[in-house]
Amino acid sequence: MAALLLPVGVVPLTTMPAAAEDAASARVWSGDGVLRKGCPGHRYGYAVKAPTGNGDSWSLEVFLVNRRGQTVAMSFQAMGADPKRGKGRFQYCSQNMRPGRYKVKARLIWSHYSDEYHLWAKPKTIRLRRP
16 A cells, blocks of 8 residues: 655544455546636546445545646535536636646545545546637
């Protein structure tokens, strides 16, 4: 399992047992897009596989990251409010964005009672261009 970097003041997460690691996964996908005038945003798709028994819950944080590694937009899906597979939308205003390559990253967070686990999906690189 890869090392987990935590900001100062955060309590380390419980070590993920092999059974939990096999029981959960996340995927995110998106196509290239056009930076249209205004604040049109950009669509993405996602799929989550996470346990859903008693004491289980999940959420998916989806990030749009620029070439410098800065998050420029974020979206959120959660168990109970969103399906395990669906579409989401980043909201951003194109006047604040530069054309170029961006990464769509997703972090699945699921818990079983008080144990919490984090899993990063494979990032997807997209290109946003001017019309």
